[in-house]
Amino acid sequence: METPGSQSSLHRANLERVVRAVRLAGSLTQAEIARSTGLSAATVSNIVRELKDGGTVEVTPTSAGGRRARSVSLSGDAGIVIGVDFGHTHLRVAVGNLAHQVLAEESEPLDVDASSTQGFDRAEQLVSRLIEATGVDRSKIAGVGLGVPGPIDVESGTLGSSAILPGWIGTKPAEELRGRLGVTVHVDNDANLGALGEMVWGSGRGVRDLAYIKVASGVGAGLVIEGKIYRGPGGTAGEIGHITLDESGPVCRCGNRGCLETFTAARYVLPLLQSSHGTDLTMEGVVRLARDGDPGCRRVIADVGRHIGSGVANLCNLLNPSRVVLGGDLAEAGELVLGPIRESVGRYAIPSAARQLTILPGALGGRAEVLGALALALSEMGDSTLLDGTLSAATPAFT
Amino acid sequence: METPGSQSSLHRANLERVVRAVRLAGSLTQAEIARSTGLSAATVSNIVRELKDGGTVEVTPTSAGGRRARSVSLSGDAGIVIGVDFGHTHLRVAVGNLAHQVLAEESEPLDVDASSTQGFDRAEQLVSRLIEATGVDRSKIAGVGLGVPGPIDVESGTLGSSAILPGWIGTKPAEELRGRLGVTVHVDNDANLGALGEMVWGSGRGVRDLAYIKVASGVGAGLVIEGKIYRGPGGTAGEIGHITLDESGPVCRCGNRGCLETFTAARYVLPLLQSSHGTDLTMEGVVRLARDGDPGCRRVIADVGRHIGSGVANLCNLLNPSRVVLGGDLAEAGELVLGPIRESVGRYAIPSAARQLTILPGALGGRAEVLGALALALSEMGDSTLLDGTLSAATPAFT
DNA sequence: CGTCTATGTCCAACTAGTGAACTCTAAGCT
DNA sequence: AGCTTAGAGTTCACTAGTTGGACATAGACG
Numbered sequence: 001m002e003t004p005g006s007q008s009s010l011h012r013a014n015l016e017r018v019v020r021a022v023r024l025a026g027s028l029t030q031a032e033i034a035r036s037t038g039l040s041a042a043t044v045s046n047i048v049r050e051l052k053d054g055g056t057v058e059v060t061p062t063s064a065g066g067r068r069a070r071s072v073s074l075s076g077d078a079g080i081v082i083g084v085d086f087g088h089t090h091l092r093v094a095v096g097n098l099a100h101q102v103l104a105e106e107s108e109p110l111d112v113d114a115s116s117t118q119g120f121d122r123a124e125q126l127v128s129r130l131i132e133a134t135g136v137d138r139s140k141i142a143g144v145g146l147g148v149p150g151p152i153d154v155e156s157g158t159l160g161s162s163a164i165l166p167g168w169i170g171t172k173p174a175e176e177l178r179g180r181l182g183v184t185v186h187v188d189n190d191a192n193l194g195a196l197g198e199m200v201w202g203s204g205r206g207v208r209d210l211a212y213i214k215v216a217s218g219v220g221a222g223l224v225i226e227g228k229i230y231r232g233p234g235g236t237a238g239e240i241g242h243i244t245l246d247e248s249g250p251v252c253r254c255g256n257r258g259c260l261e262t263f264t265a266a267r268y269v270l271p272l273l274q275s276s277h278g279t280d281l282t283m284e285g286v287v288r289l290a291r292d293g294d295p296g297c298r299r300v301i302a303d304v305g306r307h308i309g310s311g312v313a314n315l316c317n318l319l320n321p322s323r324v325v326l327g328g329d330l331a332e333a334g335e336l337v338l339g340p341i342r343e344s345v346g347r348y349a350i351p352s353a354a355r356q357l358t359i360l361p362g363a364l365g366g367r368a369e370v371l372g373a374l375a376l377a378l379s380e381m382g383d384s385t386l387l388d389g390t391l392s393a394a395t396p397a398f399t
Numbered sequence: 400m401e402t403p404g405s406q407s408s409l410h411r412a413n414l415e416r417v418v419r420a421v422r423l424a425g426s427l428t429q430a431e432i433a434r435s436t437g438l439s440a441a442t443v444s445n446i447v448r449e450l451k452d453g454g455t456v457e458v459t460p461t462s463a464g465g466r467r468a469r470s471v472s473l474s475g476d477a478g479i480v481i482g483v484d485f486g487h488t489h490l491r492v493a494v495g496n497l498a499h500q501v502l503a504e505e506s507e508p509l510d511v512d513a514s515s516t517q518g519f520d521r522a523e524q525l526v527s528r529l530i531e532a533t534g535v536d537r538s539k540i541a542g543v544g545l546g547v548p549g550p551i552d553v554e555s556g557t558l559g560s561s562a563i564l565p566g567w568i569g570t571k572p573a574e575e576l577r578g579r580l581g582v583t584v585h586v587d588n589d590a591n592l593g594a595l596g597e598m599v600w601g602s603g604r605g606v607r608d609l610a611y612i613k614v615a616s617g618v619g620a621g622l623v624i625e626g627k628i629y630r631g632p633g634g635t636a637g638e639i640g641h642i643t644l645d646e647s648g649p650v651c652r653c654g655n656r657g658c659l660e661t662f663t664a665a666r667y668v669l670p671l672l673q674s675s676h677g678t679d680l681t682m683e684g685v686v687r688l689a690r691d692g693d694p695g696c697r698r699v700i701a702d703v704g705r706h707i708g709s710g711v712a713n714l715c716n717l718l719n720p721s722r723v724v725l726g727g728d729l730a731e732a733g734e735l736v737l738g739p740i741r742e743s744v745g746r747y748a749i750p751s752a753a754r755q756l757t758i759l760p761g762a763l764g765g766r767a768e769v770l771g772a773l774a775l776a777l778s779e780m781g782d783s784t785l786l787d788g789t790l791s792a793a794t795p796a797f798t
Numbered sequence: 799c800g801t802c803t804a805t806g807t808c809c810a811a812c813t814a815g816t817g818a819a820c821t822c823t824a825a826g827c828t
Numbered sequence: 829a830g831c832t833t834a835g836a837g838t839t840c841a842c843t844a845g846t847t848g849g850a851c852a853t854a855g856a857c858g
Contacts, residue, residue: 007815007844010409014846031805040847045807069805151751160751209632221717225624232719233608236752239716244709244747247645254749310643314713317638318620320631348643350653352550352559353635406813406846413815430836439816444838468836801858808851813844820839827832 014039018047019074022057023100027073048072056098074099079142080134081381083373084123084177085193088112088149088217091119092370093126095134098142100200100378104130105370116168116176124180143381144185145373147193148173149216154235157187186380190214191238192229193372194327194362195222200375202363203325210323211315212362213240213308215330216283219261221315240311241265263307266329272300283329290336298336305337309344316349316357324359327368331361413438417446418473421456422499426472447471455497473498478541479533480780482772483522483576484592487511487548487616490518491769492525494533497541499599499777503529504769515567515575523579542780543584544772546592547572548615553634556586585779589613590637591628592771593726593761594621599774601762602724609722610714611761612639612707614729615682618660620714639710640664662706665728671699682728689735697735704736708743715748715756723758726767730760 017037022028028036034044051057058075076097085092092107106126110119131138148168151160157174174185188196195212198204204212204224212222219241223230231237241261242254249258250268262268266283273281276296277289290297312324330337338359345354362368416436421427427435433443450456457474475496484491491506505525509518530537547567550559556571573584587595594611597603603611603623611621618640622629630636640660641653648657649667661667665682672680675695676688689696711723729736737758744753761767 007406007409007813007846010406010814011845029805041806042808042848043846046845048806223717225629230624230718232752233721234719234752234755236749237717237719239719239749239752242749243713243716247709256747310646314642315717317642318622318636318714318717319629320633320636320638322632348655350635350638350641353631353633353638356633406815406844409845410814428836440837441817441839442815445814447837799858802856804855805853806851807853809849810847811849812847814846816841816843818840818842820837822836822838824835825833828830 014043015047015051018044018051019056022072022074023098026099027060027071029069029071031069033072076101077136077140079140080131080136081142081374081377082127082131082144082181082183083147083370083375083377084127084144085147085190085369085373086110086119086123086149086173087190087366087369090366091122091126092366093123093130094367094370094374095127095130095136096374096378098378102371102374103134103136105367106130107366107370113166116171116173119168120173120176120180123177127181141181141183143377144177144181144183145193145376145378145380146173146177146185146187147190147369147373148187149190151236152187152189154188154231184381186376188229188231188373188376189220189222190369191220191222192231193222193370193376194368195224195325195372196229196375196379197364197368197370197372198325198327198362199224201371202368203360204323207323209319209321210325211238211240211312211319211321212325212327212368213312214327215264215266215304215308216328217266219265219308219311223319223321225319240315243311243314245307245310260307260311264304264311269300269304273297284332287329287333287336290333301330301333301336302340304330305340306344308337309341310348312341312359313345313348313354316345316353320353320357322356322358324357325362326359327362331365334361413442414446414450417443417450418455421471421473422497425498426459426470428468428470430468432471475500476535476539478539479530479535480541480773480776481526481530481543481580481582482546482769482774482776483526483543484546484589484768484772485509485518485522485548485572486589486765486768489765490521490525491765492522492529493766493769493773494526494529494535495773495777497777501770501773502533502535504766505529506765506769512565515570515572518567519572519575519579522576526580540580540582542776543576543580543582544592544775544777544779545572545576545584545586546589546768546772547586548589550635551586551588553587553630583780585775587628587630587772587775588619588621589768590619590621591630592621592769592775593767594623594724594771595628595774595778596763596767596769596771597724597726597761598623600770601767602759603722606722608718608720609724610637610639610711610718610720611724611726611767612711613726614663614665614703614707615727616665618664618707618710622718622720624718639714642710642713644706644709659706659710663703663710668699668703672696683731686728686732686735689732700729700732700735701739703729704739705743707736708740709747711740711758712744712747712753715744715752719752719756721755721757723756724761725758726761730764733760 021033021036030044034041052059056078059070059072061070079098081096083094090107091110094105096102157172159168159171174187178185191214194214198212204210208227210224214220221238221240223238242259244258245260246258250262251257252259252262270281286297290301420432420435429443433440451458455477458469458471460469478497480495482493489506490509493504495501556573558567558570573586577584590613593613597611603609607626609623613619620637620639622637641658643657644659645657649661650656651658651661669680685696689700
């Protein structure tokens with residue numbers, strides 16, 4: 001970046017302001033931009049011209065009946081972003097444009113025991129296929145977001161030791177993927193990306209403080225605080241799965257006893273149903289059976305809900321978010337699990353903290369993480385990458 | 400505010416940049432300002448002149464041995480800020496200047512049953528006395544920070560229902576005090592202000608994410624997240640006192656059972672020692688006895704520590720702060736309480752979250768809250784109030 | 799068909815930051 | 829002591845960038 005505080009930085013800030021206004025509204029006329037950004041019409045005129053020349057923005061001559069308003073919108077082909085999400089059973093990829101539209105999305109199963117090399121090979125292929133399908137040039141890739149199912153040090157990019165994918169510990173997924181795709185890759189864990197996805201496109205729209213709780217083989221939370229993912233100084237915020245609910249409860253894989261996870265995560269819950277319902281049950285199956293009325297599954301899901309509720313109550317007392325979004329397979333259970341959660345929260349959280357809390361199931365299902373990865377790519381490059389593109393395109397070429 | 404995005408807003412931002420740099424460093428030469436702000440020497444020269452003319456800043460000709468550097472520092476008499484802290488047993492007032500120096504500070508006992516009117520009368524008197532003592536003109540008051548020992552809705556300024564001061568429920572302390580002092584008053588609860596105080600002047604210096612835990616008649620926490628007090632959307636973040644440690648534990652005044660508070664707050668802990676140590680024991684007394692070696696008191700304090708540790712472990716898993724500061728009388732117990740806290744945290748928090756956590760006693764003791772109130776006044780007015788003063792002073796008068 | 803009105807553009811004025819040249823002062827060297 | 833050196837602060841001409849106002853444009857309305 002240039003010196004902050006110079007005029008050019010002001011200009012850049014104004015460019016971003018305009019782009020952001022257009023993005024939020026979808027499309028605006030110049031006069032509307034001027035009003036919503038507070039810039040003068042003259043300035044907007046200049047900025048729009050600059051953005052148009054750079055290809056960031058498209059100007060369509062008068063769509064609606066007015067006097068002669070040209071509507072300005074983000075040009076779809078100014079660049080694309082890619083979201084890649086490794087789950088422990090599948091791989092998901094999405095391609096979106098800078099106007100926050102998803103152009104293509106696909107998922108395929110992935111073996112848990114697959115080596116990281118295999119995984120990345122598959123990811124690379126799938127990305128290539130989707131890009132081809134959208135017909136956009138590879139050079140237009142503005143950024144990639146990557147989700148991994150485990151703790152990752154965002155600074156160094158190293159996958160933590162308690163990662164769920166066995167063969168991946170100690171690898172640096174972002175570097176790996178950058179090597180293959182040749183673009184900057186931003187990583188984060190699945191819970192944080194789920195939170196981001198639900199915030200931008202799902203049940204968290206319009207809310208600035210939310211917790212996304214994902215119950216799968218483990219339990220994790222992604223925290224959004226004042227509109228931004230909060231990772232904490234050490235990058236491990238949101239470990240709701242290991243808060244202690246019962247000091248003399250079951251032993252958890254983390255070495256403690258009675259962690260929230262031991263009452264709620266698939267690996268601990270499914271065995272409860274083995275004797276009655278067979279051994280090859282999945283969480284998804286339990287949810288389906290519960291919805292069909294199976295009393296045992298209903299009971300188990302309600303118990304899980306109560307325990308999650310206890311954890312959410314703690315979270316709520318400490319952080320007082322305005323929304324909690326439940327993700328993972330469990331969210332499919334709807335009121336069967338949300339009811340008990342609400343009940344527990346009502347009982348254990350202090351009323352003033354619980355008052356404005358709404359608890360919703362995720363609206364995106366299994367897509368939350370990929371879409372979050374997309375959002376990560378968009379937000380990490382900031383609107384400024386858009387603008388970098390503009391500037392370099394606007395700068396006369398040397399050739 | 401003027402139109403954001405204009406040159407004048409840029410100028411204003413640069414003024415703030417300079418003021419902030421000077422404030423952080425205490426005093427700087429112009430060349431140092433230029434380096435630390437990234438502005439050019441010429442710009443700094445202009446800005447310093449403007450600030451000097453406005454009275455915000457003082458220029459002292461060469462203090463240290465160099466070539467000919469003039470050191471720039473905030474002028475002490477550009478304005479003063481006042482911090483007022485109502486505890487449930489005392490009233491504390493501090494007067495500081497814009498250079499973050501405390502000019503005067505005093506506390507006096509306050510009856511718990513005092514009406515709010517009495518309380519504010521006393522506060523007004525004490526403020527007046529201190530202002531006179533410092534010899535500064537009343538018109539120089541730039542802002543007042545007010546701390547109250549209970550939940551307060553920062554938006555509406557109304558003291559919540561579970562306030563510790565009985566006669567104060569439903570009052571609007573900030574308005575009350577503004578009426579008497581004639582200046583804007585910013586309120587917050589004691590835990591948040593303690594956090595702010597310790598962050599600016601105490602054990603939290605240099606850290607951007609910390610939790611301040613105050614154990615008194617209740618237990619509350621103030622959270623600082625990325626350098627800012629975090630209150631949560633509903634204003635009740637930090638209620639660590641009512642997270643559930645034991646679902647079948649003692650009944651808490653909040654209606655739940657086994658809240659952290661029931662194991663740690665004075666009102667629940669002191670009765671344990673009544674039969675052995677008499678009825679008129681205070682927390683302060685217990686701490687003193689424990690330091691002198693009394694085994695019963697030591698045991699009680701260690702138990703309290705262990706329970707606080709459990710709460711901190713939860714906090715740590717969720718938020719992963721880099722520092723926890725213990726405030727209130729209990730902090731005086733030093734290692735007697737910190738040891739067990741650390742032990743509990745080590746046991747119950749996940750290692751990766753606990754790794755970079757340091758747990759310290761507050762460095763400011765009972766002063767944390769007033770100083771926090773001072774800091775609140777400073778931060779709420781922002782450096783911009785400083786600048787407003789500058790600008791109006793720099794603008795030619797009409798008379 | 800003329801008038802009205804909101805849109806977008808152009809231009810001259812103005813604001814504010816910057817690099818370069820310049821001055822000033824004390825320290826260090828001869 | 830005198831010369832050199834180097835960092836500090838100032839001045840000045842220049843440039844980037846925003847703004848208000850004048851102006852052109854084109855549909856709507858009578």
